[in-house]
Amino acid sequence: PEHELGSGPWNTVAWSPLSSFFAIGGFGNLPGDMEFFDRKADGKCKSMGKAKHHCVVSMEWSPCGRKMLIATTQPRLRVDNNFKVLNY
Numbered sequence: 001p002e003h004e005l006g007s008g009p010w011n012t013v014a015w016s017p018l019s020s021f022f023a024i025g026g027f028g029n030l031p032g033d034m035e036f037f038d039r040k041a042d043g044k045c046k047s048m049g050k051a052k053h054h055c056v057v058s059m060e061w062s063p064c065g066r067k068m069l070i071a072t073t074q075p076r077l078r079v080d081n082n083f084k085v086l087n088y
Contacts, residue, residue, distance in 0.1 A: 003045050009033055012058075018065035021048070027056045034059070034070075053084070 009026035010033075016022060025034040032055065036048040055072045062069065067087040074081060 003039075003043075005035075005037070005045065008035075014059055014061055014068075016061045016065040017063060021065065023059065023061075023068065025056070025059055027058065032056050051086070055080075 005024065008024075009030040010024045011030060012025045012027055014023050014025075020039040021036065022039065023034055023036045026032065032053045034051045034053065034056075036050075037045045038048050039045050053070055056070045057073055059068055059070045061067070062085075067085055069083060069085055071083045072081055
């Protein structure tokens, strides 16, 4: 199935390993917008929430599928590098 998620500054998509959740984000030279979706049994995608994290370069789901790690690392920044764990 094909889904229309709207336009936005997106260049990354990540599926949760154990569920129907996925996230899209705009990282690197984009502003750091993220949006989380749940793909329902009928195939429709429902937005679960949005977030904004500046200077993030990567995002990865945890093996349990309930948390996400986001990171700001070199060469994007040489100072204030960090990792954050998001959960819901």
